[in-house]
Structure formats: C-alpha cells, structure tokens
Amino acid sequence: MLSLFQPFSSDSNHCLLTQADGTPLPNAEVVFYPEFYPYSESSILFEQLMQELKWQQNHITFYGKKIPVPRLEVWHGDSGKTYQYSGNRFEPQPWTDLLSKIKEKIEKETDSSFNSVLINLYRNAQDSVGWHSDDEPELGTNPVIASLSLGAIRKFRLRYIHDKTIKKEILLPAGSLLMMKGNTQHHWQHEVPKSRTPSAPRINLTFRNVFT
Ligand SMILES: O=C(O)CCC(=O)C(=O)O
DSSP states (O other): OOOOEEEESTOSSEEBBBBBBBOTTTTOOEEEEEEEOOOHHHHHHHHHHHHSOOBBOEEEEEETTEEOSSSSSEEEETOOOEETTTTTEEBBBOOOOOHHHHHHHHHHHHTTSEEEEEEEEEOOOTTOOOEEEEGGGGGOOOOEEEEOOOOOOEEEEEETOOOOTOEEEEEETTOEEEEEEETTTHEEEEOOOOOOSOOEEEEEEEOOOOOO
C-alpha cells in the first residue's frame, strides 16, 4: 500500500516518505520516485538485464554452515571497487552499456554519482533479503543508495533501529526508484520479505559508492 508522502512540489515526480500520520521518519531521508521509468520502458530493461547479466548464487556461513542466499546477485562497478558482506567478496564486473545508461539517468535526475551497483534477482516469492542496513565501512559515512525496481512488485519494509514499533511499508512497482540518503543507514534497517502470494521475478539494482 502506498502510504502518505510529502511531494516536494505539485509538479514533482518524487516525494519524501513519511510515517502514516504524515510526520517525518526520524533520522531518515528516504525519497521515492514512483515512476522513474514508465512501465513499458521498465519491462524492456527487465528483459535485457535478465538476459545479459551473469547471475550468481552466493552463500553465507551461518553457525558454521554454508547456505545459499535466497536470491541471485551480481556486482558491477568501476575497476577495484571490491565489496564485501557476510563473508562474500565481490570483484566488480565492468559496466555494460545498459547499466551505464541506467546509472547516468539516475545520476542526472537525482544529482548524485555512483561507482558500483549490486543487482539482485528475486526469482519468486520465496526469494528475499532480510533485515539489514547498508552500513559497511567501505560505503562511506552516510551512504547514498539509489534502488531501482524492475519486474514484479514487492513489499519493502523499513524499521527504526531504536524503536522497532516505528516502521514503514511501501510497495515498489516496476520502474520505481527509492533513494536512501543522509544518516538513514545508521538508524534504520530494511528488508524485502518473502511473500505468501506467488510472485513473478523481480530485479533490483542498488547503486552505491564504494570508497576503497
Ligand atoms: O530489493 C530491494 O529492494 C532491496 C535490496 C537491498 O536491500 C540490498 O541489496 O541491500
């Protein structure tokens, strides 16, 4: 369910996410572009990325046991921008023309710049990403994350680390862009939960900066 938001102006294509009563999310700056790409264009991007990317099954070690992460992933970026999480070390694959084109549009329209992108493929409703913050030291002090959704719509949840009763839930449709900025990653966690309703595949691209 798309909830209350604060448009920046009446003709703005983006808005600041707020709590259900319209008050700001504490210690967060989360900006939502519901239609960053029109639906038809997002479908073409989805098909092209499905075909051209070399999807990998990565694993995490949990209580000494190696288990597959519930999604496929691939990391692209500038040479040398290595990224590590939960024991995984990603060496970036080079930018493809398509990924560069998407990156440039996001950079231009959000006045940001990025040197890498983690791309997730949620194959079905059982694929997910659990509660976490994008707060690894190599992402810098206040990471700016631009998260583009393509394919099936999925639920995205945010919860306040200091009071988990303060939360936010939003549906991320194909073509939408969610930007998390400022000190959000220090005070909030996010997840894409598994769903009981069957889901077609979804691709999510999270553009980031790695300082290594
Ligand atoms: O799929 C999404 O919308 C979020 C992905 C995510 O949280 C991540 O890659 O860190």
